[in-house]
Amino acid sequence: MSSRSRDESPDLSTADQLDDEIASLRAQVESLKKELKIQTSTLMVSEPTRKLLQDRSKKRTVNSLESGPVAELLKKSDEQVAHQQQCLYRSCASITSLKIRDPDPNAVDGGNVLGLRFEVMSKARFVRPYYIMLNRPYPNSRHLRVHRHTVPPCVPLAGLAARHLPAPKPNKGGGGDAEDDEGGELQHQQDLPRFARALRRELVRYQNRIGIIGDLQKVVGSNNGQAGERDADAAIIRDISPADAEAKQISVEWSDGKAGRLIIDDDGRIIKMAVQGEHGRDRGAVRDLIGGNMRIEELLGQLEGT
């Protein structure tokens, strides 16, 4: 940084200005292109356009067999309509399925893969969907197995899969485990809808926990920004961060060196909190922070108030 400020001279600054201008123009071009795409897609699916295209393509087919630009446009329009319908399903249903082909030539079941797409919202937008790819690797059985997935390791996918998508019994008619058969029948039933629901629940809860910790961090950051103006005596919270993989434990640091740990459950209910101050446990700080709040979201209002 220092070397750069040293190099700054009037000549360079005009060059910089030009660079900036070029960059901003490029950005403008990009945004215009993007807008053009959006407008095109809107136009393509609008009813009058489609009607026009359909009419003209009918005329064409009567006249000649060649597929001109009209047919191409119609094809694109159809694709666009299909895409919009898919988007509608995706945004409303939050779990959608898709068919995937495994590119591996040795893939099981001819490379047929069932994909599940989980849409999760966070901070008023859809985050990148999570995918689960299931295949059928078991011979003589239609049981599914998780093949690939994009679920982060802090969501207990393996446990959920073991509960709801158990593998079929290894060898049928084995004399040894005859007594297991009674309970076994039930245990080896797979329940894909239940699996999907449970997994979605975990994903949403995880995303919510991450989101609320992010919000708390933002409030704490802005509080810290204003702290200079206020009296420095009062200890304020300096930092809040998730302390474990699942974002169920939150570490809180005060400006006077106190450190605390806040534990919440899956749904964001506060379970307990401990604060370690200079002279052992500081129960006052816990009371001040938590008060009568039951949920982690309620802390947000409290922190904003102080």
Added chain:
Amino acid sequence: MARLSVPTTARLPSSLPVETSNNAVVKLLNRLSRPSLLSMVLDWLDPTNQSLCPPLLQHRDDDEDDDLYPLASSLEELRDIYSDMQQRKGSKREVVDRIVEGDWRNGVTLYQLAMADIQYLYDHPGSLKWTAYKIQRLKTPSSEDGAEGPQKPDKECLAIPRFHPSTFVQNLQAEVLPDVKAHYNLDRPEGLPLWLLRIFIVDSPYNTGLAVSNRTGERAATSFDASRTVYIAFPDAAPHVYLSNSQSTGATTTGESKSLRALIVEGIPKAMSRPRERYALRPAGLATRNLAELLHAKGAGRTNAAGGGWSIYAAENQWTDSPLNPVLPTPPLSDEDATEDLAGGAREKRPFSTKTTNDKYQQEAKRARLVAQARFGDSAKADDGKGIERVDVLVEDPFTVTDERRSGGGVEDVEDDNSSQQRKRAHGRRSGVDLAFERAQDGDDDDDGGNARDWKPRVRLTFHGSHVFAGIRQLVEAGIVDGERMPGWMTGEEGVTIGAVRHGRIRGHKGSGL
């Protein structure tokens, strides 16, 4: 140095000084480059570090003017001296000599040595080989008898193991045997989301200066020279542990370092476990020198079980995949197109004729690129810094000789499901290296007892290079490897560096990361 040395089970304190006459100290310091050595020394001179690495300062009453390195009277003065050295050019030797014979002539502390060692690791990220282990929850035995037997993994558990650095170190210390002393140093590398724990082990019952002293007469065997260093990396928010191979300063046998590693592999799960909550480590089949790749394949993100071509589903900022985006996802490789393209391609007859026109050649090249993109996605780029340097694969499939393939006609599936049912397991001789293979084989032996006609040679493939999968990708792009018939494990999508291939797929893992 404490006057009494009593055998204890405590750990070695960070402030324990090691004599600079020790070869290991000079060796450790000499490994570093001059700039990193100087920046490290300036770190030592930071006022907050004074309890751990105090330099020798001159007191007013004593004056030794004939000294080669006159002692400085204050920290500031020393800091100025080293800052000056930073400004001007010079040799590394000058700095090391000044440290060893001048300002820290009474000895550098274990903390300083740990810093030097870690600094070397940061300067040379490929200097250690890491092996990934998965932390697995074990079933809590329901009865007294169950506690004695072999422990079973709890597959239905929904809890994710949690790592708390200081508690972990405390618990690990409890697992260390009393005739071994260890020094722990936790560090957080810049730019990598993980905790690095350096364990420095000395064979000594004492935790005082005696443990690291050279002058213990006939007990020299317990000296500093027989020390070993092991790193454990704990990635953030991931149920994995990466363990480095152990380094020793003196001459140790490989058996010794292996047993040390086994000791630590035993100790880690015990240190992580709590009452009614047991964990075990399971090898993840991934060993590499590249921490970035480990974090990619066994880290906290979405990429763990979506390698190779599947990475397009995990890529974070590649294409906007929001359902509120009305714009059609653009080809070439949005999800449907990629696989459709490939499915169509697999049945397409590949032209083998030699008189390819230029146009045809270009088409081929473009097609090869597309296929590579479909098989590898955005992974395995030569410059992504996620290179694996060695991949071992044991092929267990029988050697299929089909006439169609001989004649070089169309592209055939290498095998179909019926014939693969009749494969029998190879009962060949197992070498010691193949322990991991054997483990993979134990995973699923569902179709033993088969056809003696099948000729099953024991084929072991080893890929070497700076970035193995990027190399395979380049071969596919160049058309040397047929991207459509290439088995899936060649794309690196399984996230393993050692594995046995059965029916064209890596066994046991199946890539799901479950």
